[in-house]
Amino acid sequence: MGSMIPQLVVVGYVLFSFANTAYAGVTSSFIRSEWPSIDIPLDNEVFEIPSGYNAPEQVHITQGDYDGKAVIIIWVTPIEPGSNQVRYGKSEKKYDFTAEGTVKNYTFYNYTSGYIHQCLVSNLEYDTKYFYEIGEGDSARSFWFQTPPNIDPNASYKFGIIGDLGQTFNSLSTLEHYIESGAQTVLHVGDLSYADRYTYHDMGVRWDSYGRFVEKVQAYQPWIWTTGNHEIEYMPYMNEVVPFKQYLYRYPTPYAASESSNPLWYAIRRASAHIIVLSSYSPFVKYTPQYKWLEAELKKVDRKKTPWLFVIMHTPIYNSNSAHYMEGESMRAAFESWFVQYKVDVIFAGHVHAYERSYRISNIHYNITSGISYPVPDKSAPVYITVGDGGNQEGLASRFNDPQPDYSAFREASYGHSTLEIMNKTHAFYHWNRNDDGKKVATDSFVLHNQYWNKSLRRRKLKKNFLYSTVQTQELNKL
DSSP states (O other): OGGGGGHHHHHHHHHHHTTTTTOOEEEEEOOOOOOOOOOTTTTTGGGGGOSTTTOOEEEEEESSSSSSOOOOEEEEESSSOOEEEEEEETTBBBBEEEEOOOOEEEEEEEEEEEEEEEEEEEEETTTOOEEEEEEGGGGEEEEEEEEOOSSSSSSEEEEEEEOOOOHHHHHHHHHHHHHHHOOOOEEEESSSGGGSSTTTTHHHHHHHHHHHHHHHHHTTTTTOOOOOOTOOOBBGGGGOOOOTTHHHHOOOOOOOGGGGGTTEEEEEEEETTTEOOOOSSSOOSSSHHHEEEEEEEHHOOTTTTTTTTEEEEESSOOBBTTTTTTTHHHHHHHHHHHHHTTOOOOEOOOOSSSEEEEEEEEEEOOOOOSSSOSOHHHHHHHEEEEEEESSSSSOOOOBBOOOOOOTTEEOOOOOOEEEEESSSSSEEEEEEEETTEEEEEEEEEEEEEEEEOOTTOOOOOOOTHHHHHSOHHEEEEEE
């Protein structure tokens, strides 16, 4: 009887909490007239190869250090290596500085890549627009990027969040709508090109077409990316058995700056945000490198300097869609208690080709033999957001579990993208924008209160019948 008292107290508290709530989740009834989920033909203008002999193409940039004073510039020359040099400066066509990069290529079955250049441009000034040029002679190409503001708790900044993008007409709609948002950096939660939907030589060709497809954005602002299942590309039938091979050649990360041992998991600080990137498809249980690294990285977070703490991964921890249901359960068991302990603000994921947002909940009290075994409201827990709706060729995941779990605040099976605009150390504005038949429509939004600086914020609650819909009959009979 004594061992039951703590459970009775906790369950009684949950009942009391839910009895006074006005929150209820929403499952959107919107059904869009979907464009075909097929990749855009290779002869479409969105994949146009730049003019000029050996002209640089597939230009993309990412943050190159821990604090935002460096970028890594990546590009491909298709015929020969050419120059590794980046010329850059603060005025258009006036390049006062140069940086030298490296070049390499690879083979994947019977595909041979172009020459992939990577160049670290460092010691940049904060909040400054830089112009840069790559290539040689008449084939040289020019672009620009803006560095973030100094690391500061009240620095404002606007992130875009995109997942499972691909290269379909739906993907193009998402990309164009994102450009209109005015966001400054994308957090990409994995599944980039979907080249693994092809075979043999065509896989590499579709990595190239994807690089040209997103260049109009990625050449001008850094994208922070993680891997999804479509980047694994484990293909024994082609004798290609090194996971993430093509991704790792094409998409470098500043992993060493955060003392990570692997480019698949790393962290950066940008403006007022500390961003942790995890790999859903690399070992993460206790004693593994990713586990040990995350444990150390969370201890390094200084909320007085970077009050906003975000985590991005591919597989969602909380997901009420029938697609990929509970695939994130093992990572939840490994890391959720840390996410609550360190008061992570938001965890962004993809994988499920739909949109969903949770309330602040946790499921950290169950230890197999005792404790509550279902999610409960937790003011220290993150908001979980799934944005695997970029537009890929596999189509939408339209079957949500019914009834909607009480931890789920809003869900809809549509393509789109999100933005998160940090205003100061206490508040940020979040929006999910649906691609409504080619138009951008703001569909889900809320004010995000910072977990560290809003200690007195009232707990988000779930609706009254939560207990009855989640507690197993056997557990209720024990009360």
